[in-house]
């Protein structure tokens with residue numbers, strides 16, 4: 001090994017580590033292909049076209065970014081998702097852009113040797129490495145429900161983020177607690193944001209997150225050395241700035257009040273709106289309707305199923321994936337009919353209704369959490 005990802009001279013060779021540009025040249029990647037990649041990533045991040053050249057110049061000068069990936073209470077779906085990234089591919093990420101110094105699922109070593117690799121990467125890249133976390137952290141009963149090499153998840157997290165540059169919580173479990181946090185939350189699972197307070201934190205929720213959202217966010221951090229603009233839940237605005245409903249191709253049917261009533265009725269066959277079959281698109285902020293999945297092939301609504309709202313907090317506990325937003329969230333039946341009429345006449349009623357749903361949905365989430373907390377404290381008493 002002749003280089004490391006720290007940007008320091010290699011102790012054995014005395015040489016500076018390669019820049020990304022050097023590495024790409026060595027691997028025979030043309031400048032044209034590289035510029036194309038930069039333009040594509042800039043557009044993924046909704047940056048102005050002029051920023052593609054800046055991104056290309058910054059990326060060309062960049063040295064490999066050290067990344068330590070911690071997996072806690074999760075299903076490995078987030079890693080599975082990243083390995084299906086088309087733009088850039090996982091290979092691009094690992095070989096060209098990042099040095100994945102520690103990853104339970106992908107690394108060859110295990111046990112104490114793996115922990116030593118993690119500590120070495122931390123030492124070599126002090127203050128510069130990025131910690132990616134998937135999964136929530138169990139804190140009940142001393143955190144015994146998930147341990148690695150004799151350490152609880154909380155101990156590993158605290159030790160690893162201490163000298164990190166930034167932390168990225170990928171997936172709904174890391175961002176909000178996810179499935180392990182669902183009622184009755186037997187392990188006391190908490191999101192990373194509850195535990196990491198003194199480092200820049202990016203949440204990339206989704207069950208799993210869209211692969212290009214993960215790879216694009218990492219490329220942005222590497223290009224600009226800072227985290228992208230975030231919303232109130234610490235999600236990059238470029239990927240989570242609009243609801244699924246805002247960009248859904250079935251939206252014209254919603255605006256005209258045309259809803260499928262079952263998954264096999266005439267409305268479903270004609271591609272009508274899935275709102276009444278439980279679609280949570282109006283309150284789910286994510287890029288599925290524009291970026292889609294599997295390299296842009298399709299997304300759940302295009303495949304005939306409503307959005308589950310997986311990029312929002314507590315989506316597992318919201319009373320049923322097939323329950324319309326209007327039921328159990330106050331009586332919105334009449335508001336919906338009103339918006340359909342207004343939508344047909346003005347084209348704007350549905351946007352108003354979506355915002356109204358969002359507000360009521362969030363209020364319901366808060367009420368639900370308060371009820372749960374009240375019940376738990378009664379049980380404890």
Ligand code: SF4
Pocket residue numbers: 244245246248249250251252254272273274275279280281282301306307
């Ligand atoms: S409710 Fe769902 S299916 Fe209907 S337009 Fe909105 S996102 Fe699309």
Ligand code: SF4
Pocket residue numbers: 206207244284285286288299300301306307308309310311
């Ligand atoms: S369509 Fe909805 S449930 Fe499906 S992945 Fe996107 S945000 Fe999650």
